[in-house]
Amino acid sequence: MQKALTPRGSLRAMYETMALIRAVETSLLDLFGKGKLRGTVHTGIGQEAIAAGVVAALDLDRDVICSNHRGHGHYLAYCGDAKGLIAEIMGRPDGVCKGVGGSQHLHKKNFYSNGILGGMAPVSVGMAMGEKTKRSGAIVVQFAGDGALAEGAFYEAFNMAALWKLPYMLVVEDNGYAQSTPKALEQSGTLADRAKPFGIRVMEVDGNDAEAVHEAAETLSDHIRSGAGPGVLYCSTYRLAPHSKGDDIRDKTEIADAWTREPIVRARAKLPLEFCDAVDQAVATHVRDIIEALA
Amino acid sequence: MTPDTTPSTYLQSLNRGLHAAMAADEAVHFAGEDVLDPYGGAFKVSAGLSTRFPDRVHTTPISEGAITGLASGMALRGLKPVVEIMFGDFLTLTFDQILNHAVKFGAMYGTEVPVPMVIRTPMGGRRGYGPTHSQSIEKHFCGIPGLKVISPSHVHAAGDLLGAAIASETQPVLFIEYKSLYPLPLFTGSELLNVAPAPTGSYATRIVRNFETGEPDAVLIGYGGVAPLMLEVAERLAEEEINVSVVLPAVISPLDIAPIAQEVACARRALVVEEGVAGFDWGAEVAARLHETLFGKLDRPVRRLASKPQIIPTSKDGEAGTLISADDIEAAVYEELA
Amino acid sequence: MIHVMRMPGVNANEDSAMLVRWLVDEGAAVKKGQLVCEIETTKSAVEIEAEADGFLVPIAAAGASQQVGAPIAVIKANLADAHDHLLGADGSPAKEAEKRWTKKAFIVARRLGIDIEALAKAKPGATLTEADVLAAQSGSPAEAPAAAPVKPAAVCPVQRQTAAPRAYLGVGQHFERVLLIGGASGAGAIAVEAILRTSHQKPAGIIDTNPKTHGQIVHGVPVLGDRTAIPELWAEGRFDGAIILFTDDIDDRAELFNSLVSEGIRMTNVIDPSVSIRTDVKMGVGNAIMSNGFLAHSAEIGNNNFFASHNVIEHHSKVGDHNAFGPGCTACGRVTIGSYIRFGMHVGIEPYLTIGDRCIIASGTTLTRSVPANTIVKARSTNEFRQR
Structure with missing residues (x-):
């Protein structure tokens, strides 16, 4: 895709990122329906503002991203490589990981993902230890959902990250559901407060507002980069598509309501219509060209 | 280094x-x-x-x-x-x-x-x-x-x-x-036992024999903590004129069977020893690989020796009765040769 | 006269046995061969016979374990004779039984069906060794009594499965270390396996032209370099004999063989143990014969031939040098095969025929007449179908 001329971190640039993520993931669901994909896909449709806002606040030359099973958006925000991603999920040798990793196991430069929930927390902390040792000035950002916070590995990781003041940021994407189970059925207490007793700075933000996410991520990453220790960016959002393909049992009116508050609708309200339509048109053409070339 | x-x-x-x-x-x-x-x-x-x-x-x-x-x-x-x-x-x-x-x-x-x-x-x-x-x-x-x-x-x-x-x-x-x-001196040989010259490479499988010339009657295969037990048995067997080679791989997985198989090809009788509990054990892998490599060349099936499949008691007698011992190994060698 | 009965060794694993009960009273008159007591090991219960005629006086108490070799009773011609001097100082059976034989001697005696008790009695005070047992078998030493066969049940039923001459089997450095040339390809795998299945060879390394394989481990064997490395490896004593395994270029194969031989490098044969070689077979060097081959009486094999699996060279047939045989070729009796010939698979050659040098014989061909040198024999289907 043609390089955007919009300044990084502006709403226009973040809209371009969100539109690309949305277009790619919508196509993935379509390809899945046609039987073109291997295994399953977990999409983050409705959660694009977090990927776009957080990644725009990072120093992509040195910062490290650890993503999870729902990581297409993080990956596209990081490097924009739609072709490598789609080919990967199709299990093709020209995929970014040669078809070995698939949807949940992506790696390019400083981007790593793994489909095991929670397990990447200590790994991210170890990476932060590595970056601190090397005095690279980099921070390590881990993305995780609300459901994953039930894994014990996070609390061992929080302890070490805070103890050693490591440059580690956890971005929680709270979409209200752990696969099919609503949060109320599996989490006690207040999720956003989980890291506070470790002395970790926590910022809460509306995860559907790209500008708010970006601003908070900049504040928190500056704090972490200064050597003050780890932080948690807690983002509330909603997953519009099923956990993976075709397994949605959530209330239809709840989903319909969420479509009125989702990040792209919110961004379009603040941007010129012609700009948004032009971006939508461009990404649609870009993704269609990729899929045709891979067919 | x-x-x-x-x-x-x-x-x-x-x-x-x-x-x-x-x-x-x-x-x-x-x-x-x-x-x-x-x-x-x-x-x-x-x-x-x-x-x-x-x-x-x-x-x-x-x-x-x-x-x-x-x-x-x-x-x-x-x-x-x-x-x-x-x-x-x-x-x-x-x-x-x-x-x-x-x-x-x-x-x-x-x-x-x-x-x-x-x-x-x-x-x-x-x-x-x-x-x-x-x-x-x-x-x-x-x-x-x-x-x-x-x-x-x-x-x-x-x-x-x-x-x-x-x-x-x-x-x-x-x-x-x-x-x-931990407290044992590194073993370089004794009056009755000789350590075969090490092939190149730090990880090389080491072989200790209780005889200078001739061929082994049996091969004992093991790693780690059972090594002193196997060496003790080799010393006891030397006095009984029974030649044994003690084969000690360092890399236990993935397993390079070749140096083990070469020694077993001579003896045609082999025992695998480990301190872990019996059943679905390391010795099963060694035995299977030896049978694949030396099918038809063994006089007896490869014998597996391990600790008893039960918890390890704290008491001295209880622990000793659970873990594999030199006496267990020695008795098994006689059975395999009988 | 006083005869001392000792605890017998029932199996090699146990140094002691339990005396369960006496079957005769103290001082009873016994006849040689009469059952006098019962002993038990963890594996078996055995009744013991009186070893002499006379009056039996038990020494070991029933219910107690005794070392093998410990006195358990005396049998006296005259009940009044003192026997204390035959026992330990305190009159009880000696605690530490005197070692009467090594375990190896015991095991070998059982395998050979020799009564080690009888041997031990003939050599009081000595510890019998394997050599004593072997000497008793050959009957050479004058002092050894004629070996008395023991009861069949006492002889271990497990015998060696093979009659391989054990003297040829090596240990460690006594293996012939074979350098495989061209071994990283498919032929290498079967040759390595053949070597590992023998008891006298082991692979020393592989030579391969592909530089990507150098330093790698292929089929469990290190690839040491290309053929330019061979003289140095030989000079360093890294192998004892070499074998060429590639067959795609016969001229190259022959040239390499000749140059290695001229440099004084020893070539060896690699023969899978499943190959059956009969009497009066003659063979040169550098031959690889893979599984299930058959070399019949008086067959002659030259140098540097590669036989894939299931090749049959029947009696009095002759094979020259530098030939490559695919799987399943059969040369019937008194066939003469030249040199530099490539055989496909399943080539059959009728008796008395001659195949000239530098021929190529296609797979599936059955030769019914001799082939002149430099001939290519094409395969032709001879299947004819007619209604019955």
């Missing part, structure tokens, strides 16, 4: 190996519970490290899973971490980090990503620590693609092996030390 030839115990050898590895490469970091001087680790393998390399020795919370993940992360970002798990029994807490993380990073991204990390841990019984601190559970980690499991005997230069694993391996290594070997 030049091999350390100073006479030493297994424990001293490992300690020197760690010191040498950390001195040789600034990327080497050491992390574990209670590893700082003056305590220097529960078994003192890390003694002196934190004094000499204060910035690169990290005492950690009691979080075995997380410090294993920590090592993966450090390795992915260019360091060479060495992690100590205080007791081998606690490896259970690291299993997800080893199986679904450490060994996956190297292979699941389509290109080889280096993950140079060594997890070392003391294993085994004979010290009265009871059911959860005396086990030999490494068989559960054998056969994991991408994980090298190394367990030197006291016939190996244990510290050199550890140093080689830290310096040269690009994918995760699980390094199993046997507590019962």
